[in-house]
Amino acid sequence: MDKPRRAPAVEKSIPEVTETDIKIRVIGRVIKPDDSGFTLEYDKNSIKVDTQENHKEGTLVRVFGRPTNMNNELVLSSELIQDINSMDEKVYKKIKTQGL
Numbered sequence: 001m002d003k004p005r006r007a008p009a010v011e012k013s014i015p016e017v018t019e020t021d022i023k024i025r026v027i028g029r030v031i032k033p034d035d036s037g038f039t040l041e042y043d044k045n046s047i048k049v050d051t052q053e054n055h056k057e058g059t060l061v062r063v064f065g066r067p068t069n070m071n072n073e074l075v076l077s078s079e080l081i082q083d084i085n086s087m088d089e090k091v092y093k094k095i096k097t098q099g100l
Contacts, residue, residue: 009064014045017067019074025064026076027084027092030055040076051078060085 009025017024028042037051040063049063050070064080 014040014042014047017047017074017076019067019069021067023064023066023079024076025062027060027062030057030059030061033057037078048073048075049078049081050075051081053078053081055081055083059083060087060089 007023009023010021012021012024012026014026014028017026026040026042026047028040028046030038031041031046032039033055037049038055038057039046040049040061048070049065050068055061060083062082062084063076063078064082065076065078068075068077
Protein backbone atom coordinates (compact mmCIF):
# COMPACT_ATOMS: atom_id res chain seq x y z
CA MET A 1 0.00 0.00 0.00
CA ASP A 2 1.38 3.40 -1.01
CA LYS A 3 1.95 6.05 1.61
CA PRO A 4 -0.05 9.23 1.08
CA ARG A 5 2.02 12.02 -0.43
CA ARG A 6 2.59 15.23 1.42
CA ALA A 7 1.32 18.37 -0.21
CA PRO A 8 4.16 20.21 -1.98
CA ALA A 9 5.31 23.50 -0.49
CA VAL A 10 4.50 26.32 -2.90
CA GLU A 11 7.25 28.93 -3.28
CA LYS A 12 6.03 32.40 -2.32
CA SER A 13 7.50 35.77 -1.55
CA ILE A 14 6.71 37.11 1.91
CA PRO A 15 4.02 39.60 0.74
CA GLU A 16 2.22 36.80 -1.15
CA VAL A 17 1.72 34.67 1.99
CA THR A 18 -1.91 34.41 3.14
CA GLU A 19 -3.65 32.61 5.97
CA THR A 20 -5.43 30.38 3.44
CA ASP A 21 -2.16 28.92 2.11
CA ILE A 22 -1.69 25.29 3.07
CA LYS A 23 2.05 24.71 2.80
CA ILE A 24 4.60 27.21 1.54
CA ARG A 25 8.31 27.91 1.34
CA VAL A 26 9.85 31.37 1.65
CA ILE A 27 13.38 32.72 1.63
CA GLY A 28 14.75 35.47 3.82
CA ARG A 29 17.25 36.56 6.43
CA VAL A 30 16.84 35.82 10.13
CA ILE A 31 16.33 38.96 12.20
CA LYS A 32 15.30 39.38 15.82
CA PRO A 33 15.72 35.75 16.97
CA ASP A 34 14.08 34.96 20.32
CA ASP A 35 12.78 31.99 22.35
CA SER A 36 9.68 31.51 20.16
CA GLY A 37 11.38 31.87 16.76
CA PHE A 38 12.54 34.77 14.65
CA THR A 39 11.43 37.31 12.08
CA LEU A 40 12.18 36.44 8.46
CA GLU A 41 12.94 39.45 6.26
CA TYR A 42 13.47 39.73 2.50
CA ASP A 43 13.26 42.84 0.30
CA LYS A 44 11.95 44.97 3.20
CA ASN A 45 9.05 42.53 3.86
CA SER A 46 8.87 40.36 6.96
CA ILE A 47 6.94 37.55 8.63
CA LYS A 48 7.26 36.00 12.09
CA VAL A 49 8.45 32.35 12.09
CA ASP A 50 7.39 30.08 14.95
CA THR A 51 10.14 27.51 15.62
CA GLN A 52 12.10 25.83 18.39
CA GLU A 53 15.29 25.91 16.28
CA ASN A 54 17.98 28.49 16.96
CA HIS A 55 19.30 30.49 14.02
CA LYS A 56 21.90 33.22 14.03
CA GLU A 57 20.84 36.75 13.08
CA GLY A 58 21.63 37.54 9.44
CA THR A 59 21.55 33.91 8.25
CA LEU A 60 19.87 33.36 4.87
CA VAL A 61 17.31 30.55 5.23
CA ARG A 62 14.50 28.83 3.36
CA VAL A 63 11.51 28.10 5.62
CA PHE A 64 8.94 25.41 4.82
CA GLY A 65 5.76 25.74 6.85
CA ARG A 66 2.11 26.57 7.29
CA PRO A 67 0.81 30.12 7.75
CA THR A 68 -1.40 30.57 10.80
CA ASN A 69 -3.08 33.43 12.59
CA MET A 70 -1.68 34.00 16.09
CA ASN A 71 -3.07 36.95 18.03
CA ASN A 72 -4.26 38.63 14.82
CA GLU A 73 -0.80 38.33 13.27
CA LEU A 74 0.18 36.12 10.33
CA VAL A 75 2.84 33.68 11.57
CA LEU A 76 4.64 30.91 9.69
CA SER A 77 4.69 27.68 11.71
CA SER A 78 7.88 26.06 10.48
CA GLU A 79 8.22 22.40 9.51
CA LEU A 80 11.75 22.63 8.09
CA ILE A 81 14.37 25.37 7.95
CA GLN A 82 17.30 25.15 5.53
CA ASP A 83 20.42 27.26 5.93
CA ILE A 84 21.12 28.58 2.42
CA ASN A 85 23.85 31.11 3.28
CA SER A 86 26.03 29.64 0.52
CA MET A 87 23.43 30.52 -2.15
CA ASP A 88 24.31 33.45 -4.42
CA GLU A 89 21.52 35.90 -3.62
CA LYS A 90 22.15 38.01 -6.74
CA VAL A 91 21.72 34.97 -9.00
CA TYR A 92 18.55 33.97 -7.10
CA LYS A 93 17.03 37.44 -7.60
CA LYS A 94 17.97 37.39 -11.30
CA ILE A 95 16.30 33.99 -11.76
CA LYS A 96 13.17 35.17 -9.91
CA THR A 97 12.83 38.38 -11.91
CA GLN A 98 13.77 37.02 -15.35
CA GLY A 99 12.21 33.59 -14.98
CA LEU A 100 15.34 31.72 -16.05
